[in-house]
Amino acid sequence: MNRFVRIFVALCLSLVALGRCQSAYGQINAEQVMRIGQNALYFEDYIVSIQYFNQAIQAKPYLAMPYFYRSIAKLNLEDYLGAEADATAAIERNPFIADAFEVRGVARQNQGNAAGAVDDYNHALKLLPDNRGLMFNKAIAQEDIKDFEGASATYEQLLKSYPRYENGYMGRARLELEMGDTVAASADLDRALELNHNLAGAYVMRAEIAMKSGDDERLDGARSDMDEAIRLLPKSAGLYINRAYVRYKLDDFRGALDDYETSISLDPINPVPYFNRGLLRMETLDNDRALTDFSQVLQLDPNDYRALYNRAMIYTAKRDYASAIADISRVVDAFPDFAGAVYTRFTIYNEMGDRRHAMADYDRAMDMFKKDRRRLQESQVVADAGSQHPAGSNDKPADGKPQQGASTAPTADDDAADMARESAEEVARRFSSLRTIDNNVEVAEEHNNKNIRGKVQDRNQTIMLEPLFKLSYYADDDAIDNSAIYYITEVNAANATRALRQPLVVTLHDTGPSNEDEIAHHFQSVDYYNSYVATHTPRAIDYLGRGMDFMMLHNYQSAILDFGRAIELTPDFTIAYFMRAVARYKDLKAREGADAMDGERITDRHVAGARTASAMAEILADIDRVIALSPRMALAYYNRGNILAETGDVDGAIAAYTRAVELEPGLGVAYYNRGYQYLQQGDSRNGSADLSRAGELGIVSSYNLLKRMNR
Secondary structure, three states: OHHHHHHHHHHHHHHHHHHOOHHHHHHHHOHHHHHHHHHHHHHHHHHHHHHHHHHHHHHHOOHHHHHHHHHHHHHHOOOHHHHHHHHHHHHHHOOOOOOOOOHHHHHHHHHOOOOHHHHHHHHHHHOOOHHHHHHHHHHHHHHHOOOHHHHHHHHHHHHHHHHOOOOHHHHHHHHHHOOHHHHHHHHHHHHHHHHOOHHHHHHHHHHHHHHHOOOOHHHHHHHHHHHHHHHHOOOOOHHHHHHHHHHHHHHOOOHHHHHHHHHHHOOOHHHHHHHHHHHHHHOOOHHHHHHHHHHHHHHHHHOOOHHHHHHHHHHOOOOHHHHHHHHHHHHHHOOOOHHHHHHHHHHHHHHOOHHHHHHHHHHHHHHHHHHHHHHHHHHHHOOOOOOOOOOOOOOOOOOOOOOOOOHHOOOOOHHHHHHHHHHHHHHHHHHOOOOOOOOOOOOOOOOOOOOOOHHHOOOOOOOOOOOOOOEOOOOOOOOOOOOOOOOOOHHHHHHHHOOOOOOEEEEEEOOOOOOHHHHHHHHHHHHHHHHHHHOOOOOOOHHHHHHHHHOOOOOHHHHHHHHHHHHHHHOOOOOHHHHHHHHHHHHHHHHHHHHHHHHOOOOOOOHHHHHHHHHHHHHHHHHHHHHHHOOOOHHHHHHHHHHHOOOOHHHHHHHHHHHHHHOOOOOOOHHHHHHHHHHOOHHHHHHHHHHHEEEEEEOOOOHHHHHHHEE
């Protein structure tokens, strides 16, 4: 076989896997490549999806949809410039794709081009006039360009069409806060929380309104709101900082310190909790530990002048005057016109007995304060130029204070000294006040169209079963169940043959290639297997290897064919059945997601249900065959439980999870999923027990589910 023929055969085999091999030199099936790219997009594997859309664009550059789908992938990779360019290309080819205008609007908004985003949302709304997400995003963009009246009108229209849309009330509340209407904002936040008690951002915003009001009576409410926000977002370090501020205002020093310590444990490189904890320690005269905190702040941010000022105060209290002068001098050098800082340095020099430097700073501060006082007086004279006070009247001078007798009237130096003392106190107040952070649960753009972001199955669903176990070429470094060792004897046996081009690992969460080099490696591996099976007698392990490469590339139909070929050659090939079940499940979900992304509507629900039921029966048949071949494989029973749960067989799912934990008592995800099923049946006692056990084994989400159940 000459070199050209070998290349042609390998190319045809590769194209057969993708669709078809036509005459001459072969041609990419753009529709099939698009479908595989949509699979990857659905499973949020954006880098892989881009490679497929590139192929479709090269084959048929006049099609709009490959550009549109590629723009979605780039948007999710935060390549906003590229997303805008691809969305524009899609619009040029088909100006009736409303979602393309939305993608371009989101991309422009993220680049700071809010005006362009508004134009795009307006175009999209002409095609989809009642689209909730478009109206919401348009209102945010209008607010960004300070078109408050327009944003208000858009929110009015949005909430008229969707009166139970809690995020719309949150967005309008933010707009009202921007306009200074705290009463209206509070009312909208109250309404949002009536509709959904789990809106952490609404609690935070409402607490901030109370914190900024200066009304001590409202601080109790702010504390309750921060408690709720933290219950919903227990890993958000900034929320503890703001709650600590509220606790401090309510004289709960111990609670404030506890919150700062929690914030530090969650975000140890944030200087704010160290600074605030240092201030609280200063207040209780715990100067040594306060000094440590301010030093830590300066280690994280050497130019934090508030920390320098406060550390200088501590050094002064400890009579370490050299260190105090070094710190306060850095503040003075940074702000040479800051008279209060100069006066503070005078007090330190004066206390240490350095009269020469003290008087120099005193004179400098007095000169600065006299100039400030003259500017204030001149401003007041201009303001009072139209007053009717007769010349020589001494009832009320320009500064507004009652006149004293001549013998006791203050001199200019006395006034400057008073101003210096007052300003020094102001410096201390400003430099020794607790910090809060900006609202870190902001109302962001909502991409509620399924085409824009995220997985279709995640829409309006915050709690779900943990996913199927699967095989991969990539280790799951972030496995949620840290206590369990995912082990399948047959996988070790396959790896021991050294016939695979990469060793297999067992993983729970979707893992795969993470960069273009790894993606290219799998394409090359497919080519290698194509060539090998064309020139050698194929083995089951070869088809398994190529099937795994197709899995990494989201080409599930080709993977199913290859796993089937492996099973034909070796009918007891356990892991081929295991992975064919996974491939069939992923293909089913990807097809459903792709149909939703295409906007298809299956009018005959019986047909759709029959199609899903048939696919689920095939998946269960493969899993049952795995169990028959390897009856002690806990992960196979776990996967069986997941499929049964999805088909609505709750009792069967519970039985499968029960067998899984009997075989592997440390399988935390099985406890979690079984607990979820118990709760579905209304069995709170068993459900709580399983979720508690799952939490012990490292399933963090179980605690959130427990809290929601016990609310």
